[in-house]
Amino acid sequence: MNSSWLVTLPILLPMLGAVLGLLFRKLRRLQIVVTALVILSALATSLALLMTVSLTNRPVVFQVGGWPAPAGITLIGDYLSAFMVLMSQIVLAAGILYATGCQDKCVRFPGFYPLLLMLATGLTGALLTGDLFNMFVFAELMVISGAVLTAISDDRFGVEAAYKYFYISLLASMLLLLSCGALYATYGTLNMADLSRQISAKPDLPLTGLAMVLLLVFFMIKSAVVPFHFWQPDFHTAATTPLSALLSSVVVKLGVYGFIRMTSLLFLDQAPEIRQALVVMGCIGVILGGFGAIGTHNAKRMLAYSTLAQIGFILTGIGWGTPLSLAAALIFTFNHSLIKSAMLMLAGGMASRAAVKSAAFQVLVGVGKASPAAGVLFFLGGISLAGIPPTNGFISKFVFFTSGLEAQAYFSMALIGVASLLTLVYTMRGFMKIWWEEPAGSAKTKTGGDRLIIPALLITLCLILGVWAEPLVNLSQHIVSWLDNPAFYIQAVLGG
Amino acid sequence: MLNLLNFVIWAVLIIHVGMLLVCVWRVWRGENIIDRLIGLDITSTLVLIILILIAIIEGNSIYFDVAIGLTALSAISTIAMAKYIADQRMF
Amino acid sequence: MLSPWLVLPLLTIGLAAVLPVLFFRRKSSTLRMAWLMSVFPATAFGLLLWLSSQVSPGKPVTIQLEWLPSLNLSLSLYLDNLSALFALMVTGIGTLVVIYTGYYFRKDTSAWQFLAYLLLFMTSMLGLVMAGDIITLFIFWEGTSITSFLLIGYKYKTEDARQSAFKALFITGGGGIALLAGLIWIASIAGGTDYATILASGNALRGSPYYPIILGLVALGALTKSAQTPAHFWLPAAMAAPTPASAFLHSATMVKAGIYLLARLNPSLGYTELWFYLLTGVGIITMLVGAYLGFKQNDLKALLAYSTICQLGVMVAMIGQDIEIAYKALVISVLAHSLYKSALFMTAGIVDHETGTRDLRRLGGLARLMPKTSAVALVAGLSMAGLPPLFGFLAKETLLATSLHPSLPPIIGALFPWAAVAAGALLLAQSGLFVYDVFFGKPSDLQHPAKGHEPPAGMWLMPAIPAVLSLAIGLLPEPERLASFLAGAAGDAFGSPVKVSLALWTGLSAPLALSIVAIFSGCILFIFRHRLRPAMQTLLPAIQLNAVYNAVLQGIDRGAELVTRLQRGQLRFYLAIMLTSLGILIVLFQAIPLRYLNDLLPSTPVAPGRLDLLRIFTLGLAVLSSLITVFLRRDLYAILALSISGLAVALWIALEPAPDVALVQIIVDMLATVILVLSLTRLPRPQREKARELTFRQSRPGLLRDGLIAVGSGLLVATLVYVSLSTRPHTSLVSPFYAANAKPLTGAKDIVGAILVDFRSFDTLFEIMVFAAAGLGIHMLLHYAARKAGDQEEPDPRPLAPDEHPALGVGGLPTSSLLHLLAYSLLPLAMLLAVIEMMYGHDQPGDGFTAGIVISLAVGFWYVIFGYHFTKKQLPWLRSGYLIAVGILIGLINGLLSTLFGTGFLSPVDYGSMLNLPLPSGFNLSNSFLFEVAICLTVLGSATYILDNLGRPKEADPESDALLRTIEEETIPQSGRRSA
Amino acid sequence: MQSRNSAIQMTLLIAVIYLALTANLEPSNLVAAFLIGIAISLLIRPRQLTIAWQRLPLAFWSLLRYLGILMLDLVKSGIQVGRIILNPRLPIDPGIVMIDTGCQSELGTALSAHALTLTPGELVVEMDDQGLLFVHCLDASNSAQYVAEAQELRQELLSKIFE
Amino acid sequence: MNLLSALAIGTMFAVGIFQLLRRNVIRSAIGLIILTNAINLFLFTTGAYQGVVAAYDGLNGQISDPLPQALVLTAIVISMGGFSFVLGMLYIISVRYKTSDSDQIKGLSH
Amino acid sequence: MEMLLQIIGLIALIAGTLFSILGILGMLRLPDVYTRLHATGKVSVFGAVLLLVAGISLTPLSLGKGLVLIALLLLSAPAVSHAIASAAYRTGIPMKSNYPDELRKHLPKKK
Numbered sequence A: 001m002n003s004s005w006l007v008t009l010p011i012l013l014p015m016l017g018a019v020l021g022l023l024f025r026k027l028r029r030l031q032i033v034v035t036a037l038v039i040l041s042a043l044a045t046s047l048a049l050l051m052t053v054s055l056t057n058r059p060v061v062f063q064v065g066g067w068p069a070p071a072g073i074t075l076i077g078d079y080l081s082a083f084m085v086l087m088s089q090i091v092l093a094a095g096i097l098y099a100t101g102c103q104d105k106c107v108r109f110p111g112f113y114p115l116l117l118m119l120a121t122g123l124t125g126a127l128l129t130g131d132l133f134n135m136f137v138f139a140e141l142m143v144i145s146g147a148v149l150t151a152i153s154d155d156r157f158g159v160e161a162a163y164k165y166f167y168i169s170l171l172a173s174m175l176l177l178l179s180c181g182a183l184y185a186t187y188g189t190l191n192m193a194d195l196s197r198q199i200s201a202k203p204d205l206p207l208t209g210l211a212m213v214l215l216l217v218f219f220m221i222k223s224a225v226v227p228f229h230f231w232q233p234d235f236h237t238a239a240t241t242p243l244s245a246l247l248s249s250v251v252v253k254l255g256v257y258g259f260i261r262m263t264s265l266l267f268l269d270q271a272p273e274i275r276q277a278l279v280v281m282g283c284i285g286v287i288l289g290g291f292g293a294i295g296t297h298n299a300k301r302m303l304a305y306s307t308l309a310q311i312g313f314i315l316t317g318i319g320w321g322t323p324l325s326l327a328a329a330l331i332f333t334f335n336h337s338l339i340k341s342a343m344l345m346l347a348g349g350m351a352s353r354a355a356v357k358s359a360a361f362q363v364l365v366g367v368g369k370a371s372p373a374a375g376v377l378f379f380l381g382g383i384s385l386a387g388i389p390p391t392n393g394f395i396s397k398f399v400f401f402t403s404g405l406e407a408q409a410y411f412s413m414a415l416i417g418v419a420s421l422l423t424l425v426y427t428m429r430g431f432m433k434i435w436w437e438e439p440a441g442s443a444k445t446k447t448g449g450d451r452l453i454i455p456a457l458l459i460t461l462c463l464i465l466g467v468w469a470e471p472l473v474n475l476s477q478h479i480v481s482w483l484d485n486p487a488f489y490i491q492a493v494l495g496g
Numbered sequence B: 001m002l003n004l005l006n007f008v009i010w011a012v013l014i015i016h017v018g019m020l021l022v023c024v025w026r027v028w029r030g031e032n033i034i035d036r037l038i039g040l041d042i043t044s045t046l047v048l049i050i051l052i053l054i055a056i057i058e059g060n061s062i063y064f065d066v067a068i069g070l071t072a073l074s075a076i077s078t079i080a081m082a083k084y085i086a087d088q089r090m091f
Numbered sequence C: 001m002l003s004p005w006l007v008l009p010l011l012t013i014g015l016a017a018v019l020p021v022l023f024f025r026r027k028s029s030t031l032r033m034a035w036l037m038s039v040f041p042a043t044a045f046g047l048l049l050w051l052s053s054q055v056s057p058g059k060p061v062t063i064q065l066e067w068l069p070s071l072n073l074s075l076s077l078y079l080d081n082l083s084a085l086f087a088l089m090v091t092g093i094g095t096l097v098v099i100y101t102g103y104y105f106r107k108d109t110s111a112w113q114f115l116a117y118l119l120l121f122m123t124s125m126l127g128l129v130m131a132g133d134i135i136t137l138f139i140f141w142e143g144t145s146i147t148s149f150l151l152i153g154y155k156y157k158t159e160d161a162r163q164s165a166f167k168a169l170f171i172t173g174g175g176g177i178a179l180l181a182g183l184i185w186i187a188s189i190a191g192g193t194d195y196a197t198i199l200a201s202g203n204a205l206r207g208s209p210y211y212p213i214i215l216g217l218v219a220l221g222a223l224t225k226s227a228q229t230p231a232h233f234w235l236p237a238a239m240a241a242p243t244p245a246s247a248f249l250h251s252a253t254m255v256k257a258g259i260y261l262l263a264r265l266n267p268s269l270g271y272t273e274l275w276f277y278l279l280t281g282v283g284i285i286t287m288l289v290g291a292y293l294g295f296k297q298n299d300l301k302a303l304l305a306y307s308t309i310c311q312l313g314v315m316v317a318m319i320g321q322d323i324e325i326a327y328k329a330l331v332i333s334v335l336a337h338s339l340y341k342s343a344l345f346m347t348a349g350i351v352d353h354e355t356g357t358r359d360l361r362r363l364g365g366l367a368r369l370m371p372k373t374s375a376v377a378l379v380a381g382l383s384m385a386g387l388p389p390l391f392g393f394l395a396k397e398t399l400l401a402t403s404l405h406p407s408l409p410p411i412i413g414a415l416f417p418w419a420a421v422a423a424g425a426l427l428l429a430q431s432g433l434f435v436y437d438v439f440f441g442k443p444s445d446l447q448h449p450a451k452g453h454e455p456p457a458g459m460w461l462m463p464a465i466p467a468v469l470s471l472a473i474g475l476l477p478e479p480e481r482l483a484s485f486l487a488g489a490a491g492d493a494f495g496s497p498v499k500v501s502l503a504l505w506t507g508l509s510a511p512l513a514l515s516i517v518a519i520f521s522g523c524i525l526f527i528f529r530h531r532l533r534p535a536m537q538t539l540l541p542a543i544q545l546n547a548v549y550n551a552v553l554q555g556i557d558r559g560a561e562l563v564t565r566l567q568r569g570q571l572r573f574y575l576a577i578m579l580t581s582l583g584i585l586i587v588l589f590q591a592i593p594l595r596y597l598n599d600l601l602p603s604t605p606v607a608p609g610r611l612d613l614l615r616i617f618t619l620g621l622a623v624l625s626s627l628i629t630v631f632l633r634r635d636l637y638a639i640l641a642l643s644i645s646g647l648a649v650a651l652w653i654a655l656e657p658a659p660d661v662a663l664v665q666i667i668v669d670m671l672a673t674v675i676l677v678l679s680l681t682r683l684p685r686p687q688r689e690k691a692r693e694l695t696f697r698q699s700r701p702g703l704l705r706d707g708l709i710a711v712g713s714g715l716l717v718a719t720l721v722y723v724s725l726s727t728r729p730h731t732s733l734v735s736p737f738y739a740a741n742a743k744p745l746t747g748a749k750d751i752v753g754a755i756l757v758d759f760r761s762f763d764t765l766f767e768i769m770v771f772a773a774a775g776l777g778i779h780m781l782l783h784y785a786a787r788k789a790g791d792q793e794e795p796d797p798r799p800l801a802p803d804e805h806p807a808l809g810v811g812g813l814p815t816s817s818l819l820h821l822l823a824y825s826l827l828p829l830a831m832l833l834a835v836i837e838m839m840y841g842h843d844q845p846g847d848g849f850t851a852g853i854v855i856s857l858a859v860g861f862w863y864v865i866f867g868y869h870f871t872k873k874q875l876p877w878l879r880s881g882y883l884i885a886v887g888i889l890i891g892l893i894n895g896l897l898s899t900l901f902g903t904g905f906l907s908p909v910d911y912g913s914m915l916n917l918p919l920p921s922g923f924n925l926s927n928s929f930l931f932e933v934a935i936c937l938t939v940l941g942s943a944t945y946i947l948d949n950l951g952r953p954k955e956a957d958p959e960s961d962a963l964l965r966t967i968e969e970e971t972i973p974q975s976g977r978r979s980a
Numbered sequence D: 001m002q003s004r005n006s007a008i009q010m011t012l013l014i015a016v017i018y019l020a021l022t023a024n025l026e027p028s029n030l031v032a033a034f035l036i037g038i039a040i041s042l043l044i045r046p047r048q049l050t051i052a053w054q055r056l057p058l059a060f061w062s063l064l065r066y067l068g069i070l071m072l073d074l075v076k077s078g079i080q081v082g083r084i085i086l087n088p089r090l091p092i093d094p095g096i097v098m099i100d101t102g103c104q105s106e107l108g109t110a111l112s113a114h115a116l117t118l119t120p121g122e123l124v125v126e127m128d129d130q131g132l133l134f135v136h137c138l139d140a141s142n143s144a145q146y147v148a149e150a151q152e153l154r155q156e157l158l159s160k161i162f163e
Numbered sequence E: 001m002n003l004l005s006a007l008a009i010g011t012m013f014a015v016g017i018f019q020l021l022r023r024n025v026i027r028s029a030i031g032l033i034i035l036t037n038a039i040n041l042f043l044f045t046t047g048a049y050q051g052v053v054a055a056y057d058g059l060n061g062q063i064s065d066p067l068p069q070a071l072v073l074t075a076i077v078i079s080m081g082g083f084s085f086v087l088g089m090l091y092i093i094s095v096r097y098k099t100s101d102s103d104q105i106k107g108l109s110h
Numbered sequence F: 001m002e003m004l005l006q007i008i009g010l011i012a013l014i015a016g017t018l019f020s021i022l023g024i025l026g027m028l029r030l031p032d033v034y035t036r037l038h039a040t041g042k043v044s045v046f047g048a049v050l051l052l053v054a055g056i057s058l059t060p061l062s063l064g065k066g067l068v069l070i071a072l073l074l075l076s077a078p079a080v081s082h083a084i085a086s087a088a089y090r091t092g093i094p095m096k097s098n099y100p101d102e103l104r105k106h107l108p109k110k111k
C-alpha cells in the first residue's frame, strides 16, 4: 500500500466509525467497541503518518481523486500537520475512552459517539487538508458536531452555550468564506501551497490584506483569542466532560495551526505584522484568561478560562517568530492539550461525584475527599499547567522563557511571568477547594462517578513528557526547521 | 423575425422582472397575511416565467429543470404556509 | 572529578519517598515505618560523608546525565564543599527528623502521607543543593516549593493551614518564576547552564547591560525563598505545618535554599555595588525585623520562625560582603543555626505534643516534668543566644567581626555593628523566653497551666543530637577536619580560599566587646520582658505585610471579577465586540485597499449590457426584500419577505448564468421558509410578541451601535465585491482545468456538477456529513436531550385533533381531497425528479442534494396534508438515522471502490462502461452516480430528521423513551438540579 | 387487487413522465423507466387511483377529452377574469355558494374541485369527502347553473376513466 | 455597475448583520439566511470572469466560472444544516428559558 | 417548421405576458383576497402556461420537460388557490362586502 494513504486514514477512519456507529445505534456496546477501535486505529495511523514523515523526511501528500493540485483537493501531512493530528488523535482517543466510563446521560444517546467521531473527522481533516475551502468544510463539521454535542449535554445550559457558539462560529465561517473568495478573486486558487506561491510572487494585490485579516480573525475565533473568545468559557464548560476535555485542549488548536500556517506558508511577506498582532493579542489573552480563571466560580469554567490564557502563551510564542519560540509554541501546544484534557476530565470526574452534578466550586467543595488519588492527579496537573517541574508544563515554560529571552521580548515575558503566577493561584485554589476544604453542610458525595483511568494515563504521560522531553523538543525543532522552508511544502503539493 | 422575437423576449423578460417589484410591494404592504402569501405565490410564478425566458434566451432547456423544482416546491411551501396561517401549526 | 556515585544519595532518598506509598499504606505503625525510613537518609548521609571526602577545594565531584540535548540541557550533580555542607545538613538533620516524625505521629496511622511528603521534600532539597547546573537546581527548587506546600497544608482541614500553605506557595512560586527567568538569562549570557561555565563567566555576567535585571530576578527568587523582608511573612504562617516539617524545612533546609543559591552564584554575580547594597540592605533589615518581631511572639514556633528570619537576614548580609571573614561567618552561621534551630523546633514540638500548647503564657516550669527535654532546650537555646561555649557564640562573633570590617562603606560600616548588636541582644532575649519561661519560669496564664511529661527517649534524643553537636563543636579545641571542610565551603561561596578556625577564644577584640554589649543588653531586655513585650504588642504593629499580601490577592480577585463581568451572557454584545474588533484589526493592518479603490474607480465600464441591468434590478429586489424584513413587525411577514429575497437571489444567480446554483438556491429558500415557519409554531405566541416588542423598542444608542456595525460590515463586503468585480477578468488557476476536463475525464456536461462530485468531491463528502450532523443533532437534541431534561412546553393552545388525518382547518374539518390529490401526485413526482437528478445530474442542474431536499419536502407535504402518523405508516422506509448512515456509508464505499477500480480515492470510474452494461444514453453508472445517491440518501435522512423534529418535537417515541429509561437506571441518580 | 392496480398505474404514469423528462426512447431507457416506476410505486404503495383497465382505450380517450376541457376551461377562465379586471367598473358579484357534485369518492370530489377551480370565476374554498363543494364565485348569482352543466360533462368523463 | 452591485451586496450583508444583532431570535435566524445569501452573492463575484452561458460543456460562449458556483453550492448546504440546527436550539431555548429574546438567554455568564 | 415554432412562440410570448400582466393587475385591483385569488390562481397561471408553450417552442429539447411542467402547474395551481382561500376563510378574513355565504352555516362552531 502506498504510504500516501496514511494521510487519508486519520480522516476516513473516524468517518467510517461515525457511520458504523449510526448503523449500530441501537447496540450501544457494539457502538462503543467500534468507536474505540476506530479511534485507536486512527491514532495508530496518525502515529504512522508522523513516523513516515520523519523517516522519509518529506511530506505525505495525497491528491484526492487523483486530480492534480491545485485543481483537486490535496491532503498533506507535513511535519506540522502530522504532529497536530497526532496530538489531536491522542486526546480524541482519550476523550472517547473517557466517555465510555462517563456517568453523563448524554453520552448514552445513540448519536453521541457518531457525532464525536464526526468532530474527530472534522478536526483531523481541517489539519490535514491543503485546501482552504476544504478547511472551511471541515471546520464547519467541527462546529456543527461540537455544537450538537454541547447542546445535548446534561447541563441545562448546554443549549445556550451551543447557541452562542454557533452564532459566533457562523461569524467565523463567514469570514473564512469571505477570505476564500477574496483569495480566489485575487490569486485564482484555493490550494494553500499554490496560494503561498502566488502570494509570495505578488504580495501586495488589492485584496491580499483584507483576505489575510479575515483569515486571521477566523482562526482567532476558532482558538478563542481575546476578544474573540466569548463563546469559549460557556461552550467548554457546558459540554459533557469528555467533550469539554476535547474542546478545550485540541479543538481550539485549529487556530494555532492556522496562525502557524499563515505566518510560515501563506503570508510570508506579511508575517511580521501578523506576528506583532499575535503577540499583542496573546499577551492580552494571557492576562485576561488568568484573571478570568481566578474569578470564575466553576472548576470547568476555570479551566476554560485557563485555556484562553494558555492560547495566549502559544500566540505569543508564534508571534515572537524565532525558531526557538515557534518550537516553544509547538511544545506548549502539545503539552497543554494533554494537561488541559486531563484536568477537565478530573474536574468533570469530581463533578460527577458531587451530590448535585455540577462543576461549580460551591458544589465541589470537599468532593475530592472520597478520591484522594484524583487529588494527586489534579495536583500534578495543576503544577503542570503552572509550569512547575517535573511535569511537561515545565518544559513548555522553560523553552518558552528561553525563546522569549532570545527574542528579547521582555515586556511580554513579564506579563507571561505574571500569568504563570496567576495559573498557580487558580489551580491551587481549585485543588484546595475540591480536595482540602470540608464540604459545607450535609452534602454527600456519590459513591461512584466517571472513571478516572484516562486522566490518570494522561497525567502520567505529562510526567513522562516532563522527565523525558527530548523527543517532543526534538520533534518540534524539526517541525520548525520545515516551517522555515515553505518551499518544501509547496514542492510536495505542486511538484516541480 | 428573429430580431422581433429577440426584442419581444427581452421586453417580456423586463416586464416580468419589473412585476416582481409589485410582488415585493405586496408582501411589504399587503392588507393581511393572506394577501402577502398571495404575493409570495405569484412571485414564484413570475420566477418560473423568468426562468423559462432565460431558457429561451440561452437556448438551453436546463432552466426547465430548475423551473420544475421551483414549481413543485413553491406549491408545497405555499400550502404549508397556508396551513400554518389557518391553524397556527403545520403538522 | 566525575563520579556516578553521586546519584546514590539522591536515589536513596527518592526511593524512600516512594516506599511509604507502595508498602506502608495503612499497614504499619508510623513509628516503625519512620525508623525504617530513617535508614535511607542515614545511608545518604553516610554516602555523602564518603563522597565529600573525595572533594577538595576547586575540585568538585560531578556527574552529568544527558537530558535534553536539543536544548543543550543536561541533568547534573555537583558536590563541592558548599553543597556537601548543605547536603550533609539535609540528610543528617533529615534522618533525625524522620525518626522524630515517627514519634510525633506515633498514634496517627495515616501519617505515612506525611512521611512521604517529607521524604519527597528531602529529595528535592538534596537535589537542589547537589544540582550541578542551574536548571537542575531550579527543578529541585520548585520541588521544594511544591512539597513544602503539601507539608504546610498537611493539616488541611483547618483554614489556617490551607491559607498558610497557599501563601508560602504564592510567594515562593512567584519568586520561582522570576528565578527561572533570571537563571535562563544567566545561562544565555554564560553560554551554558553548568556551574563550571557560569562560575567562569562572572565578568560577562557582571558586565552585561542586563545585569541589574538578572540580579533582580535571581534575588527575587532567592530572597523570597529565604524569607527576607518584605517577603518574610510567609514563614511564620508556615508554622501551621506539623512541627517535624518546621524543624526540617524552616531551620536547616528550605529557607536556606535561597542562601545556598546566593552563595553559589556569588562568585559570578557578586562583588558589585548593587549586589553589596542589595543583599546587605535586605539582610540587615531582615535581621532586625526578625529579631524584633520574634521577641513579641507568644507562640513558641512563631518565636522560632522569627529568630530564623533574623538569622537568615544575617546570612544574606554576609553573602553581600566581599571580604573573606564574611564567608567564614556565613558557613558558621549556616551550620550553627541549623543545629540549634532544628533542636529547638523539635523541642517545641515535644512541648506542644506533650502539653498540648505552644503558648508561652501558659507554659512554665516544664523542667520538672520533662528534665531531659529541658536540658536539650537549654543547650540549644544557649547556642541561639550566642553564649559561649556554644557554637552559636562563634557564629555571632564572626558576624560582629564582619560588621566591624574596615572595608565597609561609611554608612553601612556605622550601622551594621549596632544592628548586629541589637539583633544579638534580641535573639538572646528570645532564647531566654524559649528556655527560661517555658522550662524554668512560671506560666503567666495561671488559669490554664500546661501539664505534660517526658516524651519517649527516641523523641527527645533527636533534638539532643544537634544540641550536643552545638556544644561539642564549641568545646572541642579545634576540630581540624570540620574547620577545613567549612573553609572549603566558604571558599566555594567566596570564590577564593577562606581561612576558617573554629576556636572560640581569639583574644580580646572589638567583636568580643560588642558581643559583651549584646549579651548585656539582651539580658536587660529579658529581665524587663514582662513590660517590654506588652508594650511591643502595641508598638509598631504597622509591619503588617500580611495586609499587603491580602491586598494583592484582593486586587487579583477584583481584576478577576472585572474580567468575568465582561462575560455578561449577551450574545449580541459578544457579536458586537467581535465585529468591532474585526474592524479595528482591519484598520490597524491597513487592509482596506484604499489606493486601489481610487485606481479602480475611473476604469469602471460605463455601458452596461441588458443582462447587467436585469441583474442589478434583481439584486436590488433581493436587497429591498431583505431590507423589508427589518421593518416588518410580524415574524411571519418578515419570513415571507425573506422568501422573496431568496427567490430574487435565485434569479440573479440564474442570470449569472448559474442554473445549478439557482436550483439549489430556490430549493433551499423553500426549505428555509418552511422550517422557519415550522419553528414559529414551536415558539409560544406571547414569547414571540414580547421579543418583537423588545426588538422594536430598542434604544437609540443601541440602534446606532448596531447600525454602525452593520454599515461597517457592509462596507467591508462591498469593498470585497467591488474589487473582485473591478479587477475582472482575473486568472483562475483551476477553472480552465475544470472546463477542459469535465467532459473528457468525468463524463459530465455540467462542469459545476463535475466539480462537486469529482474534482472537489472531498468537499462534498464532508459537506453532506455536516448536513447529516445537523439533522442527527436536531434529533438528539429534541428527542433525547430535551426529553431527558424534562423540558416542559407550555400547553398547546390548539391541541391536535385525535384524528390521524389532522385537519387543515379550524373546525376539525378533514384536509380537502383536492390537496390529497396534489400530495399524492407530488411525492412520486418528487421521487422521480430526484432519481432523474441523480442519474442525469452530470448533464443538467440538480444533484443529490437537490434530490434529497425535494423528496423530503414532498414528504413534509404529506405530513401537512395526510398527517404525521399516516405518512410514517405509509412510508415505513423513511428511517432517517439509517438513511443517513447508509448514505454516508455509500459515499465512503464509493470512494473505496474508486480506489480499487480507479486511480485513487474518489477518482472517476465508469462502472457502466466497465461492465458493458446497456444503460440509457446520458446515464453513466459511475462513481459520481453512486456519490449522488449517497448524497441524496444522507440529505433525505437529515432533512426528514429536521422536519420531524421541528414539526413534532414531542411526538411519542417509544425508542427514545425506552432508551432514556435505561439511561436513567444505568447512571447514578442525581439528587437535584444544578443550583447555579 | 385494487392496490396492485393502483401500483401499476402509478408505475406507468411515472414511466411516462420519466420518458418525457429524459426525452429518450431507447429500449434501455424504457426499461429504466419501468424499473424506476416500479421502485417508486413500491416505496409509496399507492392505494387510491384505479383506472378502468378493461376499457383502456375509452378511458384514454376520455382522459384526453377531460384534459382538453380543462385546458379550455383555463383559457376561458383566464379570458373571463381578465376581462373583469380590465373593466373599469370591476363588474363582480362575488359570494360563496354550495355545490353538490354528487361524487361519492374522495378522488371524484377532488377532481371535481380541481376542475372547478380551473373554470372561470370559480374557486373552491372548502369541500368535504362526500362531494359537497363550497365555491367562491366571482359571479355568484348565475354561476350555479353554469357550474352544474360543466360538472355533468366532467362527471361523465371521469366515470369513464375511473371505475 | 460594479459599484452598484458592490453596494447592493454590501447592503444585503449589512442588513444581515443588523438582523443578526436583533433581540428577537427569529430575526437573528432571518439575518443568518440573509448573510448566507449575501456571502454567496459575493462568492459569485469572485468568479474569474463574467460568463455568458451556463458552465456546461459544449456550449458556445464564455461559460461562467464554475468554481465559485461549486463553492456556493457547498456553502449553501452547510449553512442550511447549521440553520436548521439553530431552529432546533431555538425551540429548546424557548422551552427552557421561556423567552425568544436573545438578551434573556444568559444563564451562562461570568 | 422552425418558423412556425417561432411564430407560435411569439404569439404565446405576447399573449402569456398579457395574461401575466392581467394577473398582477387583478391582484392589485380586485377588492378582497378571494377575488384576487381568481386573478393570481388562474390568469397568471394561464399566462405562465402560455409562456411555457412559448418556451417549449423556442427552446430545443424542452418538450417533455415543458409538458411535465405544464401538467404540474395545472395540477398544483388550483390546489394552491384552494388552500389559500381556505386558510383565508378559516382565519376569518372577510369578503369585501356582504355577499351570500353558504359556507358559514355549514362550518362547525368554533370551540
Ligand code: NA
Residues within 6 Å of the ligand: C750, C752, C753, C754, C756, C757, C841, C842, C843, C846, C847, C848
Ligand atoms: Na451533478
Ligand code: NA
Residues within 6 Å of the ligand: C660, C750, C752, C753, C840, C841, C842, C843, C844, C845, C846, C847
Ligand atoms: Na448538476
